[in-house]
Amino acid sequence: xxxxxxxxxxxxxxxxxxxxxxxxxxxxxxxxxxxxxxxxxxxxxxxxxxxxxxxxxxxxxxxxxxxxxxxxxxxxxxxxxxxxxxxxxxxxxxxxxxxxxxxxxxxxxxxxxxxxxxxxxxxxxxxxxxxxxxxxxxxxxxxxxxxxxxxxxxxxxxxxxxxxxxxxxxxxxxxxxxxxxxxxxxxxxxxxxxxxxxxxxxxxxxxxxxxxxxxxxxxxxxxxxxxxxxxxxxxxxxxxxxxxxxxxxxxxxxxxxxxxxxxxxxxxxxxxxxxxxxxxxxxxxxxxxxxxxxxxxxxxxxxxxxxxxxxxxxxxxxxxxxxxxxxxxxxxxxxxxxxxxxxxxxxxxxxxxxxxxxxxxxxxxxxxxxxxxxxxxxxxxxxxxxxxxxxxxxxxxxx
Amino acid sequence: xxxxxxxxxxxxxxxxxxxxxxxxxxxxxxxxxxxxxxxxxxxxxxxxxxxxxxxxxxxxxxxxxxxxxxxxxxxxxxxxxxxxxxxxxxxxxxxxxxxxxxxxxxxxxxxxxxxxxxxxxxxxxxxxxxxxxxxxxxxxxxxxxxxxxxxxxxxxxxxxx
Numbered sequence: 001x002x003x004x005x006x007x008x009x010x011x012x013x014x015x016x017x018x019x020x021x022x023x024x025x026x027x028x029x030x031x032x033x034x035x036x037x038x039x040x041x042x043x044x045x046x047x048x049x050x051x052x053x054x055x056x057x058x059x060x061x062x063x064x065x066x067x068x069x070x071x072x073x074x075x076x077x078x079x080x081x082x083x084x085x086x087x088x089x090x091x092x093x094x095x096x097x098x099x100x101x102x103x104x105x106x107x108x109x110x111x112x113x114x115x116x117x118x119x120x121x122x123x124x125x126x127x128x129x130x131x132x133x134x135x136x137x138x139x140x141x142x143x144x145x146x147x148x149x150x151x152x153x154x155x156x157x158x159x160x161x162x163x164x165x166x167x168x169x170x171x172x173x174x175x176x177x178x179x180x181x182x183x184x185x186x187x188x189x190x191x192x193x194x195x196x197x198x199x200x201x202x203x204x205x206x207x208x209x210x211x212x213x214x215x216x217x218x219x220x221x222x223x224x225x226x227x228x229x230x231x232x233x234x235x236x237x238x239x240x241x242x243x244x245x246x247x248x249x250x251x252x253x254x255x256x257x258x259x260x261x262x263x264x265x266x267x268x269x270x271x272x273x274x275x276x277x278x279x280x281x282x283x284x285x286x287x288x289x290x291x292x293x294x295x296x297x298x299x300x301x302x303x304x305x306x307x308x309x310x311x312x313x314x315x316x317x318x319x320x321x322x323x324x325x326x327x328x329x330x331x332x333x334x335x336x337x338x339x340x341x342x343x344x345x346x347x348x349x350x351x352x353x354x355x356x357x358x359x360x361x362x363x364x365x366x367x368x369x370x371x372x373x374x375x376x377x378x379x380x381x382x383x384x385x386x387x388x389x390x391x392x393x394x395x396x397x398x399x
Numbered sequence: 400x401x402x403x404x405x406x407x408x409x410x411x412x413x414x415x416x417x418x419x420x421x422x423x424x425x426x427x428x429x430x431x432x433x434x435x436x437x438x439x440x441x442x443x444x445x446x447x448x449x450x451x452x453x454x455x456x457x458x459x460x461x462x463x464x465x466x467x468x469x470x471x472x473x474x475x476x477x478x479x480x481x482x483x484x485x486x487x488x489x490x491x492x493x494x495x496x497x498x499x500x501x502x503x504x505x506x507x508x509x510x511x512x513x514x515x516x517x518x519x520x521x522x523x524x525x526x527x528x529x530x531x532x533x534x535x536x537x538x539x540x541x542x543x544x545x546x547x548x549x550x551x552x553x554x555x556x557x558x559x560x
Contacts, residue, residue, distance in 0.1 A: 241526075241527065244527045245526055245527055245530060248527060248530035248531055248534065249530060251534055252530060252533065252534050252537070255534060255537050255538060255541075256537065265510060268510040268511070268514065269510060271514065271533060271537075272510060272513050272514055272517060274537065275514070275517045275518070275533070275536070275537060275540070276517065278537065278540040278541065278543075278544055279517070279540070281544045282447060282450060282451070282540070282543060282544060282547065283443075283447060285450075285544065285547040285548060285551055286443045286444075286446040286447035286450060286547070287439075287443040288551050288555070289419070289443070289446050289547070289550065289551055289554065
C-alpha cells in the first residue's frame with residue numbers, strides 16, 4: 001500500500017513539468033488514432049463497444065477541462081485557507097505523522113467534499129471547512145507550496161490517460177486483424193456481444209477468434225464459433241464471471257466519485273483510494289469527537305503537589321464562556337507544562353480542547369482580519385504569551 | 400436517498416450515540432492515571448471502534464464484511480481484556496493466521512490484494528463477491544462519515560466558547 005502511493009506522490013511532485021507535455025502528447029495521439037481509423041474501425045466497434053471507445057475519447061477530450069476545473073476547485077479553497085488559517089508545522093504531527101499518503105487522498109477527494117458529496121447539503125459551510133481544515137493541515141505543512149497539490153492532481157489526471165491508450169491499441173489491432181470479413185461477422189458478433197456489454201478486455205480474445213475464422217474459412221467451410229459466442233464450457237463460465245465482475249464494477253462506478261475511468265485497473269485504483277479516504281475520514285472524525293452535551297471528558301491537570309489527577313471539565317463548557325479568561329490562563333499553564341515534557345502530548349491536549357497553536361504574527365493577522373469583517377466576534381479569543389498564541393480553532397474557520 | 404439508506408442511517412445513529420454516551424460517561428476505565436495525550440488518543444480509538452461496530456450491527460449480518468468486522472472486534476476486545484499491555488500480541492496467533500492471510504492477500508496481484516486488505520473479510524472472498532461487498536461497504540462508510548460529521552458539528556457548535 002505504502003510504496004504505491006509513494007510512487008504516485010513522487011511521480012506527481014518530482015515531475016510536474018514533464019507530466020503536462022506527455023499528457024498533451026497522449027491526447028494528440030488518441031485524436032490521431034481516432035481520425036486515422038475513423039471510417040474503418042468505427043463501424044465494427046460501434047456495434048459492440050461503442051460506449052467503450054466513446055468513453056475513452058470523450059474522457060480524453062474532457063480530461064484537460066476536468067483536471068483544470070478540479071485544480072481550480074482545489075486552488076480556491078486553498079487560497080482562502082492559506083491566507084489566514086495555515087497552522088504551525090508541529091500541529092500536524094498528531095494527524096498525519098505516519099501516513100503521508102493520507103495527504104494525497106485528502107487533496108484528491110477534497111473537491112468532492114467541497115461540493116458536499118451527494119447529500120451533505122444541509123451542513124453549514126464552516127463546519128465543512130473545519131473538516132477540510134483538519135484534512136488540509138497536513139497538506140499545508142507537507143506540500144511545498146500552492147503548486148504541489150495541483151501537480152499531484154495533474155499527476156492523477158494524466159496518469160489515467162495512459163492505460164486508456166494501451167487499451168485502445170489492442171482494440172484497433174484486433175479489429176484490423178479481422179478486416180478480411182468486415183461486414184457480416186463483425187456486425188453479427190457485435191450485435192450479440194453488444195447486449196452483454198462486456199468491457200474491452202474481451203475484445204482481443206473475441207477478435208482473435210474471428211481473425212482465425214477469417215483465415216480458416218478461406219480454406220474449408222467449417223462451422224466456427226462466431227464472435228462473442230464460444231462452445232467451450234470453460235470459456236462460457238469464464239465469460240459469465242467476467243460479465244458479473246463488469247456489472248459489479250459498473251455499480252461501483254456510481255458510488256465512487258471521479259469514476260469516469262473506463263480501465264478496470266484505474267477504476268480499482270480509484271475504488272481503493274476512495275475506501276482509504278473514507279476510513280481516514282472516520283479516523284479524523286473520531287479524533288474530533290469531544291465533550292458532548294453534558295458529558296464529562298477526563299482531563300489531566302497538575303495540582304500543586306505534583307503527580308497527575310483527573311479533572312472533570314466537559315459539563316461546564318457553557319459556563320466557560322463567562323470565565324473564559326481564567327480557563328485560558330489555566331489552559332496556557334497546562335500547555336506550557338506539557339510542552340516541557342513532550343510536544344506531542346501538548347498538541348493532543350490542545351486538540352482535545354479544540355484549540356490550536358500558531359505563531360503570534362499569524363494570530364494577530366487573523367484577529368485583525370476577522371475584526372475587520374465582524375466588529376463583534378464573540379468566538380474569537382486569543383491569549384498571547386511568549387512566542388505563541390493559543391487560538392480557538394472553531395473561530396479560525398469562520399469566513 | 401433511498402429508504403434502506405435512511406433506515407441504515409437511523410439505525411447507525413441510534414447505536415453510535417448510545418455507545419458515545421457510554422464512552423463519555425465516567426466509568427472505571429477512564430479514571431486510570433495516564434498522560435493527557437494517551438487519554439485522548441485512547442478515547443479516539445474507542446470512538447473509532449465503536450463507530451465501526453455500530454455500523455456493522457446496523458448494516459445487518461447478512462453481509463460478509465459485517466460478520467468479519469464484528470468477529471475481528473470481538474477478538475480484539477477479548478485480547479485487550481486479557482492482556483495487561485494492549486500492544487502485546489500473543490505470539491501464536493501472530494505467527495499463524497494473520498500472517499498467512501496477510502501474505503495471501505499480498506501475493507494476489509497488486510490492486511485486488513490491496514482491496515482485500517481494506518475491506519473486512521476480503522481475503523476470503525473471490526473477485527465477484529469482493530466487488531459486491533466493496534460496494535455495500537462504501538455505501539455504509541459514506542453514511543457513517545455523514546452521521547459522524549453531523550454529530551461532531553452538533554457537539555462543536557453547542558460547546559463553542
